[in-house]
Amino acid sequence: MVLPVLGPAVAAAPALSASAREPYALIVLRAALWLAFLAPFFYVTYGFANWLASQRDDVGSIVFAWERGIPFIAWTIVPYWSINLFYGLSLLLNDTKRGVDRLAGRYLTAQIVAVACFILFPLTATFMRPQTSGLPGFMFAVLGGFDKPFNQAPSLHIALLVIIWDHWRCRLKGLAAIVWHVWCFLIGASVLTTWQHHVIDIPTGALLGFFALWLFPRDGELPFAGFRLTADPKARRLALFYALVAALALAGAVAGAFVSALWFILLWPALALAIVAFAYVGAGAKVFQKTADGSVSLASRVV
Numbered sequence: 402m403v404l405p406v407l408g409p410a411v412a413a414a415p416a417l418s419a420s421a422r423e424p425y426a427l428i429v430l431r432a433a434l435w436l437a438f439l440a441p442f443f444y445v446t447y448g449f450a451n452w453l454a455s456q457r458d459d460v461g462s463i464v465f466a467w468e469r470g471i472p473f474i475a476w477t478i479v480p481y482w483s484i485n486l487f488y489g490l491s492l493l494l495n496d497t498k499r500g501v502d503r504l505a506g507r508y509l510t511a512q513i514v515a516v517a518c519f520i521l522f523p524l525t526a527t528f529m530r531p532q533t534s535g536l537p538g539f540m541f542a543v544l545g546g547f548d549k550p551f552n553q554a555p556s557l558h559i560a561l562l563v564i565i566w567d568h569w570r571c572r573l574k575g576l577a578a579i580v581w582h583v584w585c586f587l588i589g590a591s592v593l594t595t596w597q598h599h600v601i602d603i604p605t606g607a608l609l610g611f612f613a614l615w616l617f618p619r620d621g622e623l624p625f626a627g628f629r630l631t632a633d634p635k636a637r638r639l640a641l642f643y644a645l646v647a648a649l650a651l652a653g654a655v656a657g658a659f660v661s662a663l664w665f666i667l668l669w670p671a672l673a674l675a676i677v678a679f680a681y682v683g684a685g686a687k688v689f690q691k692t693a694d695g696s697v698s699l700a701s702r703v704v
Contacts, residue, residue, distance in 0.1 A: 432492040480591045484558065484588055503617040503618070508613075559607055567699065614699070614700035615698070624684055640682035
């Protein structure tokens with residue numbers, strides 16, 4: 402059943418005049434404050450999850466046999482590391498304080514969900530990297546100083562990559578956009594060619610990234626803004642139905658993972674069904690993020 406689109410179409414907001422634009426210094430200050438919180442929060446929570454996993458003797462791994470054919474390419478540690486630069490720049494280079502807040506919300510969502518997963522069901526990487534020298538060797542040594550072989554699925558690296566890629570894909574045009582897409586592909590591939598992650602970490606990380614984009618969209622209302630529990634009994638029944646099927650899909654993903662990693666594919670419909678349940682229980686049709694011109698956000702289409 403499809404939810405009706407609620408409310409009249411809203412005309413596109415006019416472009417802000419130069420005098421109406423927010424002072425860039427205030428935008429940068431807001432971004433700097435967010436970075437001052439997010440950076441230590443990342444290292445504390447990520448490090449804690451690593452430490453916690455290192456204290457356990459039952460940490461397993463999910464790896465396909467064919468993954469052993471993936472080559473180790475030392476120089477790809479450069480694009481792998483570059484995401485740290487884009488993480489900060491993406492916050493600092495924004496047009497509005499709301500844009501800063503929404504990007505920070507995506508970062509925070511990805512981190513909280515990923516760390517919760519690392520604590521609840523930690524996984525370990527099984528490949529032993531060969532010795533490297535030069536710049537790649539130095540970068541691997543620095544990485545090994547705080548990043549232990551746990552914290553695998555969902556890949557926080559991939560989740561952040563999805564968020565940062567989306568942040569710039571609408572801002573860059575022409576050759577710059579092509580270069581950006583290619584570089585993001587290298588960053589994504591580098592999680593495998595540096596032997597930092599296994600394949601299963603990539604789709605789970607991508608799902609987390611798109612969920613964060615959906616939760617804090619670039620434009621329009623937040624999905625949870627103005628939430629009120631519906632009094633409509635039919636809508637409640639539909640919400641319960643979708644929630645139960647979502648729970649079954651989630652249970653199937655968790656239970657099936659003991660048989661084959663392919664069962665993790667059920668995480669995607671579990672999330673989609675949960676969002677529709679959220680819509681019926683009170684969030685409304687805005688969860689589909691459909692604009693006045695009929696377009697739908699990329700995150701909504703994917704999730």
